[in-house]
Amino acid sequence: MEGCQLKQSHPVDQPDHILLFDGVCHLCHGAVQFILKRDPKGHIHFASLQSEKGQELLRSFDYPESEMSSVVFISNGRLFSKSDAVLHVGKKLSGGWPILSTVAQLFPRLLRNVVYDWVARNRYRWMGKAEHCMLPTPQIKSRFLD
Template sequence: MKPSNPLSHPAHILLFDGVCHLCHGAVQFILQRDPTGQIHFASLQSEKGRELLAFYEYPQNEMQSVIFITNGKLYTKSDAVLRVGRKLNSAWPVLSRVALVIPRHFRDVVYDWIARNRYRWMGKAEQCMLPTPQIKSRFLE
């Protein structure tokens, strides 16, 4: 089955680890700071997540990164996190732009360290996060 064109989806999609408690917390953080609802979500493990990964030819065995797809371009690791930050309210866009000045290699070393330890620090859920009815429209099916 050929994956569908992601341009038929919202312009800003965050793919996250659906069983990671740290990722669930990050999604909740983003939902509270994205009042216009620009960012939509799908878990990496979901059918829609796998479909988008296939379309962008991203290796599905590399689930150690959040992925942010914005306007048809895929970002991973610290680039993904900071590009999401640019869409949030308050000081997050400024902080994200400043952090993007730091070379990606150094940012990704920190990102990879957190990614390697996230289950040990925050735990792992038995199943993917189920959105509440109030936020269900922000999650791709």
């Protein structure tokens, strides 16, 4: 699914960079907070995979429901999942993250995704699971899609 093209036209009112994350995963909530601090210009917007907007975006790419446990990053009309999503997000952040992401892309996708899948399989056990999706604070609400 890496680098899938949007099957319909990119809506004008949709942000260029959207991260779809597991809305009940504490590790994912922490990752969103991490990104918010390192994306001060607000280029990346967010929606949970479980939300109506998240589901609508995934359908627009014919994204299979069996892959719903993966983080998804939509950038300029292309969909990236798993380690590719993480690394493309990293390239949008401030500090040394773009360099680190570029270097990490030198490793084969298969190897990167083995590590990604291992973390994804264990994330609830390590960090827990929330009863409800994260509610953004008023200061960052505009970064979350309805």
